[in-house]
Amino acid sequence: MTIREFKMPDVGEGLTEAEILKWFVQPGDTVTDGQVVCEVETAKAAVELPIPFDGVVHALLFEEGTTVDVGQVIISVQTGPSGEAAEAEVPAAEAPATATATAAAPAPAQVEEPAVAARQPVLVGYGVSQASTKRRPRKAAGDVAAQNGTAAPAVVPAQPVATVTQNGTAAAAGAARALAKPPVRKLAKDLGIDLATIVPTGDGGVVTREDVHAAAAAAIAPQVAAPVAAAPAPVQAPAEVPAQAAPAQAGRETRIPVKGVRKVTAQAMVGSAFTAPHVTEFITFDVTRTMKLVQELKEDPDLAGLRINPLLLIAKAVLVAIRRNPDVNASWDEAAQEIVLKHYVNLGIAAATPRGLIVPNIKDAHALTLRELSEALSGLVATARDGKTSPADMQNGTLTLTNVGVFGVDTGTPILNPGESAILAVGAIKLQPWVHKGKVKPRQVTTLALSFDHRLIDGELGSRFLADIAAVLEHPRRLVTWA
Template identity: 70%
Template sequence: MTTMTDTSPREFKMPDVGEGLTEAEILKWYVQPGDTVTDGQVVCEVETAKAAVELPIPYDGVVRALHFPEGTTVDVGTSIIAVDVASGAAPAPASEAASASASAEKAAPATPAAPAAKPAPAAKKIEGRKPVLVGYGVAESSTKRRPRKGVPATAAPAEDTLYAAAAIQAVQGELNGHGHAPGGQRPLAKPPVRKLAKDLGVDLATITPSGPDGVITREDVHAAVAPPKAPEPVVEAPSAPAAPAVAPAPVASYDGARETRIPVKGVRKATAAAMVGSAFTAPHVTEFVTVDVTRTMKLVEELKQDRELAGLRVNPLLLIAKALLVAIKRHPDINASWDEAAQEIVVKHYVNLGIAAATPRGLIVPNIKDAHAKTLPQLAESLGELVSTAKEGRTSPAAMQGGTVTITNVGVFGIDTGTPILNPGESAILAVGSIKLQPWVHKGKVKARQVTTLALSFDHRLVDGELGSKVLADVAAILEQPKRLITWA
């Protein structure tokens, strides 16, 4: 039986690593033409409007060409790398396996069991592979996939199928760092740390990690670029005058440049497009109310001592979120969206509560799914996970889809209030200002009370002034008298 060798290169195309994304920027290539690659090896890192993702190659071979340099934005579906697949070096993709099977059936219809001898090498290969992602091993089930019609059950999975599983893990999991560590393993670092290293021009392979399980931290990166701590010998030298020991005059910002241009891409580009679309599509109305939240702040301190909430993030935002959920339950029409194509108002009977979060990659708005159905401890746990995941740069695209109402806490920056812009597809967004002591008339006397200002923006196409005012008034009333969380719920 003669073995046919396909010498044509395999083209690996830019996949959609999010949900309907159309492009991604190539941040870094980990391979060059002439390098040997293996199934599952990460070949590049790309950034989309949702996340930074490392792309694994789905077959073995030798890199023939890189079609785009680093920093290029490439449309989904465009080939980015060509690989010469070595004969017998890697499992053939499903398309090749199918054609090979068809040829075999025509040439020798009486020998259908011939391909059955290949599963063992594939399984052995999986066992020897190193995990691509931080915190993830190599899934044993990756070699057992439901065959498509016309493809033998033992055929290797399709290229797109192989990529899909790896890409989903890459979006949702913690990712590896740049470079290669001693022993051939890739250094471990979280996405914000990798981005910091890239911005500072530091090769993570040259850093000794200090974090748990060998993970490189931000401090490790900063230490790698810090100047040598050896000024003492210069100052203490007898022949050195005292004047040079004084720090030199500060250099002008940006090395004397009068301006700096920052490319608009990734999260910043997606946010800009969404905000422009929202501002010029939905007629915004914003209403304000200033409220005494002294009782809410006292309740927050009491809840911190509650055993049911032990170890959870308990802060004013937790009770503000609960207050908004109660107000939505009392006025469900605020939780809706505008369907322009169908000319319908779609009222949602669930609340996916969005929380605006500032991250190293820009502002994102992940949401808590079905927040309306959660108890206070469950809501506290979800808020804590959402915030910590966002700060670590691990928010998945799915976590930012399907929001219905959003809270933006500008008070953490010392801001009193603002006029927030709606997230596309949502009808309302609540801005929470800083909480601080102010003179306030309480029980007929002027006293120092904890006061904040709330601002509610809403889409005036489907939310009129009465409905918006009632929702904002309810939130304010609950924060003034938090016992209403019980009576109104």
């Protein structure tokens, strides 16, 4: 019998960690080469991971919802004939102990070290892994003290204090590390609860979430009752800390772990804001003609079935403006100290999804017709909302559009997507009084905001680029004459 390990791969460029969203297999299940075993959330996408070999699932090393570093083992699989012995994997120094355990065990494959026998049943991350080869047994505090020639600390009791679980079994508190899954350990740490002081109620003496919450509630209750029960006279609390502050505060705040999309987005925005010198310019203009064109295109039978909206024509206007100002489409190579001009446009579209904001991009958008661009936009948005955007779809973007107008916002000062030269925020299109042909008339008006990397784009180039976008949208026939 051989135990093979499958490590968290780097499924995205520069990925350092991923969160396990869902396991599709359980210990004891048979898996085959290429079978999907779990779904993980990477930088900004949900990705299914196939396993590269056949066998029987031995253990799942992490629970769902756990964030795992790239390179860590996430699942172990038993391969080869199940009757083969695994003595060759046991170090020579541990052979006597292993032989004794093997003789007492009913099945040769279940080999245990005496020091951890009390941990059965083995949980993920505890006990003896059949693939372990050189793990040293942990030393008790008394053994360490003896080696150093010093007495054990006074806080360690001479005899273990026995606690009793609900199923009537006794366990020595402090004799072994409390059994709990990683999320439960984190919960206890966040609440300041020592797992060793909790009486476990889970199967096999495992501490559960309910156990931790119960211990936390019990810890708060004495703090409220103590001044009344223990003191003959009321105890005056400090003026700045009310006596009832602790229980009241518990419901006033909610802490949400920063992980997944939110964590990656935060890191990217901080890196971009403090690396690229941002400049933002604004322009407000009349888009009445563009809105009329949108309506005409919706009624065109040749475009039946396509999603036609203002964002489609704005995207097309941006592509026309890039053609007129190609130096805008570039990136900064810090290592080589070079400006890299891009002869293609991978147009990013910021999309709000249940997992957070992501920016997939339309590859080679400059080469697409209006029909193809509409189809690409629709597919991109649908894939993003379903959480199926792949890491490749979010790499190598050159310039991004973010439509804040759908929320009724006039505009904003967007932060660059890392590695890109510019980002255009599209504001709400509103009916406003506007001077048209010498008279004040109600017209459809919007505001665009262009943020750009001032290392790549100076004020003159940025201004011309933004003005060209507005000119196309004011007079959409330029989509043809300037193309």
